[in-house]
Amino acid sequence: MVTGGRVEKNKLKIKETEDVADNNIWGYVVCFGTIITFIAGIGHVNSFGLIYNDFIIETNSTAKSLTTAHGVFAIMLAIGGLLLNMIIKKRSLRFGGLLGAFTFSVGSLLTILITNTNQLPLTFGVLQGIGFGMMVPVCYSTLNYYYVKRRTQVMSVIKALQGFILMWYPQLIKLFMTEYGFRGTLLIISGISLHGVPGMAVMRSKPPRNFRTAKDAKNVGEQEDLLNVENGKLNTEKEKEHQKDKRKLSVVRHELWKSMNIKVLKDPVFCNICVGQSFVNFSDLTFFILLPMLLFQYGYTATQVATCISITAAADVAGRCILAVISSIVDINTRLLYYIATAVTLIVRIVMLQVREFVYVAVVTGILGVLRAWLHVASPLVIASQVPHGDFPGAYALSMLAAGIVNLASAPFIGLLKDVYQDYVPAFYALAACCAPCLIFWPIEYVMTKQ
Numbered sequence: 001m002v003t004g005g006r007v008e009k010n011k012l013k014i015k016e017t018e019d020v021a022d023n024n025i026w027g028y029v030v031c032f033g034t035i036i037t038f039i040a041g042i043g044h045v046n047s048f049g050l051i052y053n054d055f056i057i058e059t060n061s062t063a064k065s066l067t068t069a070h071g072v073f074a075i076m077l078a079i080g081g082l083l084l085n086m087i088i089k090k091r092s093l094r095f096g097g098l099l100g101a102f103t104f105s106v107g108s109l110l111t112i113l114i115t116n117t118n119q120l121p122l123t124f125g126v127l128q129g130i131g132f133g134m135m136v137p138v139c140y141s142t143l144n145y146y147y148v149k150r151r152t153q154v155m156s157v158i159k160a161l162q163g164f165i166l167m168w169y170p171q172l173i174k175l176f177m178t179e180y181g182f183r184g185t186l187l188i189i190s191g192i193s194l195h196g197v198p199g200m201a202v203m204r205s206k207p208p209r210n211f212r213t214a215k216d217a218k219n220v221g222e223q224e225d226l227l228n229v230e231n232g233k234l235n236t237e238k239e240k241e242h243q244k245d246k247r248k249l250s251v252v253r254h255e256l257w258k259s260m261n262i263k264v265l266k267d268p269v270f271c272n273i274c275v276g277q278s279f280v281n282f283s284d285l286t287f288f289i290l291l292p293m294l295l296f297q298y299g300y301t302a303t304q305v306a307t308c309i310s311i312t313a314a315a316d317v318a319g320r321c322i323l324a325v326i327s328s329i330v331d332i333n334t335r336l337l338y339y340i341a342t343a344v345t346l347i348v349r350i351v352m353l354q355v356r357e358f359v360y361v362a363v364v365t366g367i368l369g370v371l372r373a374w375l376h377v378a379s380p381l382v383i384a385s386q387v388p389h390g391d392f393p394g395a396y397a398l399s400m401l402a403a404g405i406v407n408l409a410s411a412p413f414i415g416l417l418k419d420v421y422q423d424y425v426p427a428f429y430a431l432a433a434c435c436a437p438c439l440i441f442w443p444i445e446y447v448m449t450k451q
Helices: 026-042 045-059 063-087 093-111 117-146 151-166 169-193 196-201 214-226 237-260 262-266 268-297 302-329 334-352 358-386 389-421 425-433 436-450
Strands: none
Touching: 026 117, 026 151, 026 169, 026 196, 045 063, 045 117, 045 169, 045 268, 045 302, 063 093, 063 117, 063 268, 063 389, 093 117, 093 169, 093 196, 117 151, 117 196, 117 358, 117 389, 151 302, 151 358, 169 302, 262 268, 262 389, 268 302, 268 334, 268 358, 268 389, 268 425, 268 436, 302 358, 334 358, 334 425, 334 436, 358 389, 389 425
């Protein structure tokens, strides 16, 4: 199994008689559901520039409104994850995922009706963000249930297949824009988003052991009260009411604590991981959203821009395939992989801003696609390696919350840089600088923990 933190103490103990990890056929169905969920959810995000570039110009919208929409999307991802944690206390993971798929589809349909990008923070940011935020933990948590030893390998294969399909997305978007226009393209994307429903419908797993609800906890308390007898007499009514109020408060506090999974914040290593990943993920997401805008600024045609995006997607697939092969041969420290990929990403992005010829830009974006693949595969696995399996959904939700806060605070600033300088290059330098927290704080933590 991949290492990257306190793996040994967090390994699942699986008996040979249990029909679970790495052997259950239904795990393959879950893999398929994960692929179509991610394609339906964020397949079009990297093509935002192709979709909205002319619309922004026609409506005199600002880059700040577009980046703000993605900042809201990121924070809503976290809120969706927290809502899911509350829902699964009463209902199944699959029910929460289906609710998220429905919310996402509604947001996608409403996006067709927008008149300017100022409305995107609501339709794309809030509704689609919450919906997708509820679906992502369902996918990762169900995959973690079915796969343990081959977790990195399976995740790499899933992302590779997903990337192979998304490799053709920019070309399809360009075709849709030409044939059906802006609204027609949004309608087609909305239809694709409905595929999240069957994607969530296959997310089946056994109910967790020792599952307790607020009602269970309350019943336990009431049973304890029945035993609270002194010298054969029950407590007075006043004492019982006081104890009942205290018990209710304790239950609410306990359930809130469980839903948020705040206990993982006691781990400073986990907190440091969240800080580093939050800035890197924000930088990665915003970079590829604004990349088409930068290429249009360089004077490239829509065909050249679509080609660059497709090259990036193809390189993403290649990166995932390479990682899948390597991880099947040797154990990989996912956190070290994430750190190295971040460092190289910073260097390559700076190089990209120095070149203008299409061939060189295409090569550099291809390299960034490979690095992005490694970052995306390693990101949830770094967290899974640090926290116990049962704490993963809550821990991942908290990591998304941290990423959302960073996105919401930083995204408007990136858009504002472009609007002030009327140039995307300063904004891209700022995005490159966002790799610094990971590159600086993680080595400091390593040195301190070793001491």
